[in-house]
Amino acid sequence: EKESFNELQLKKREEIINDGSFHGYEDPPRARLKLDEDDRPKISLWAILKSMIGKDMTKMTLPVSFNECTSLLQRVAEDMEYTDLLDQAALKKDSCLRMVYVAAFAASEYSSTINRIAKPFNPLLGETYEYCRPDRGYRFVVEQVSHHPPVGAALAESARWDYWGESAVKSKFNGRSFDINPLGTWFLNIRPTTGGQELYTWKKVTSSVVGIITGSPVVDNYGEMLIKNHTTGDVCRLKFKQRGWLGSGAYEVYGTVTDKAGNPRWSVGGRWNDKIFGRKYQTDIGDSLVMLSKESDGPVQSMEKPANVSTSPSSNAPFLVWENHPRPSAPFNLTPFAITLNAIPEKLKSWLPPTDTRLRPDQRAMEDGDYDFAAKEKNRLEEKQRARRREREVEGSVHQPRWFRRAKHAVTGDEYWQFNGQYWRMRENLGRKSVEAQK
Numbered sequence: 001e002k003e004s005f006n007e008l009q010l011k012k013r014e015e016i017i018n019d020g021s022f023h024g025y026e027d028p029p030r031a032r033l034k035l036d037e038d039d040r041p042k043i044s045l046w047a048i049l050k051s052m053i054g055k056d057m058t059k060m061t062l063p064v065s066f067n068e069c070t071s072l073l074q075r076v077a078e079d080m081e082y083t084d085l086l087d088q089a090a091l092k093k094d095s096c097l098r099m100v101y102v103a104a105f106a107a108s109e110y111s112s113t114i115n116r117i118a119k120p121f122n123p124l125l126g127e128t129y130e131y132c133r134p135d136r137g138y139r140f141v142v143e144q145v146s147h148h149p150p151v152g153a154a155l156a157e158s159a160r161w162d163y164w165g166e167s168a169v170k171s172k173f174n175g176r177s178f179d180i181n182p183l184g185t186w187f188l189n190i191r192p193t194t195g196g197q198e199l200y201t202w203k204k205v206t207s208s209v210v211g212i213i214t215g216s217p218v219v220d221n222y223g224e225m226l227i228k229n230h231t232t233g234d235v236c237r238l239k240f241k242q243r244g245w246l247g248s249g250a251y252e253v254y255g256t257v258t259d260k261a262g263n264p265r266w267s268v269g270g271r272w273n274d275k276i277f278g279r280k281y282q283t284d285i286g287d288s289l290v291m292l293s294k295e296s297d298g299p300v301q302s303m304e305k306p307a308n309v310s311t312s313p314s315s316n317a318p319f320l321v322w323e324n325h326p327r328p329s330a331p332f333n334l335t336p337f338a339i340t341l342n343a344i345p346e347k348l349k350s351w352l353p354p355t356d357t358r359l360r361p362d363q364r365a366m367e368d369g370d371y372d373f374a375a376k377e378k379n380r381l382e383e384k385q386r387a388r389r390r391e392r393e394v395e396g397s398v399h400q401p402r403w404f405r406r407a408k409h410a411v412t413g414d415e416y417w418q419f420n421g422q423y424w425r426m427r428e429n430l431g432r433k434s435v436e437a438q439k
């Protein structure tokens with residue numbers, strides 16, 4: 001079933017392959033970092049932040065030990081961890097059921113924030129990051145298109161779906177919590193197996209570091225997410241509950257999928273750090289799916305599904321839509337997926353453009369635990385960037401993004417970054433030359 005594509009899906013699949021996008025990704029993704037454990041000094045976040053009340057993240061100078069070895073571009077790529085949900089969505093015949101899987105995908109993006117109280121590297125202007133997974137059939141590219149304010153433009157493509165959007169955040173430390181408000185709209189184009197294409201959009205919810213003063217900081221993600229299917233008129237209202245006193249309500253997410261006529265059709269809910277269930281809508285169940293995700297908790301039960309959970313959406317019983325991947329302990333508390341991101345296998349070297357994050361010496365040093373060198377290199381690169389900006393000011397020129405341009409979406413009217421279609425072909429041409437030269 002997985003490999004049978006319809007005509008539209010096949011066309012996309014061939015485009016991805018014919019562009020040579022998977023060249024360099026022949027080896028399996030890396031499973032571990034050089035370090036076994038990061039031995040970053042444990043400094044209290046509050047001790048550092050108390051003098052920075054009212055500041056946003058771009059104006060904070062923090063010791064490099066508050067960084068993790070990823071960049072914000074790579075954090076965008078982390079959205080790709082659960083794209084199997086999009087593949088599954090495309091296989092469903094009922095558009096409202098597709099929405100259940102899309103909603104789970106939108107919520108799954110938050111699972112990687114657990115235990116990651118660290119600042120990702122701020123990408124340099126014009127920096128790019130690509131990530132391909134031939135085993136999962138997708139290619140992904142993101143470019144830092146603006147430095148002040150920091151904005152990344154991203155596009156992921158696969159036979160059954162395209163996912164794109166702008167990663168731009170407004171952040172502020174208000175004295176108690178450090179709040180991050182995402183600004184951009186995210187777009188998803190699904191090519192269902194039943195034919196045609198459909199367009200979804202949503203905005204990401206607020207991420208917030210709380211518990212800074214008490215010395216036990218955690219990331220919370222909360223707010224209302226409205227996912228729209230512009231093609232069918234279905235919507236999903238998804239509520240991420242804000243963490244309450246003593247952690248009550250933490251991680252809880254619950255929503256209803258409604259069709260064009262406003263009829264509730266499916267419930268979706270659970271916890272974004274654990275499991276998300278779906279179920280045919282019933283008036284009396286409220287947020288019982290959230291309860292279910294708690295019931296199935298605990299060391300004994302967690303490996304098995306609760307007795308009343310079904311494996312398919314055909315009955316009235318709840319079914320498991322998403323489950324968080326295990327999180328073995330790792331340096332910087334990276335997820336196994338995040339560990340794969342900065343790998344630079346020998347075969348990939350010829351194909352990477354010089355702007356790729358993987359080539360940043362400061363991030364590489366951070367990843368290897370050489371924090372002093374990381375700090376020095378980070379400074380050097382940022383100074384170079386400042387010098388280039390001054391040059392542009394003198395010349396009176398403006399930086400132009402290389403792979404994306406600003407456009408207005410024909411269907412939704414939203415401003416977005418439109419891919420100019422050149423990245424993969426350029427990569428193939430230059431990469432091929434570089435491979436030839438080495439022969």
Ligand code: CLR
Nearest residue numbers: 066075109113116117118119120169180204207
């Ligand atoms: C959350 C998932 C979204 C994309 C996104 C954007 C910004 C990220 C945020 C995610 C997670 C939390 C984050 C934030 C930027 C800064 C913040 C990494 C990935 C950290 C936790 C702030 C650390 C505070 C320092 C003062 C140490 O799809």
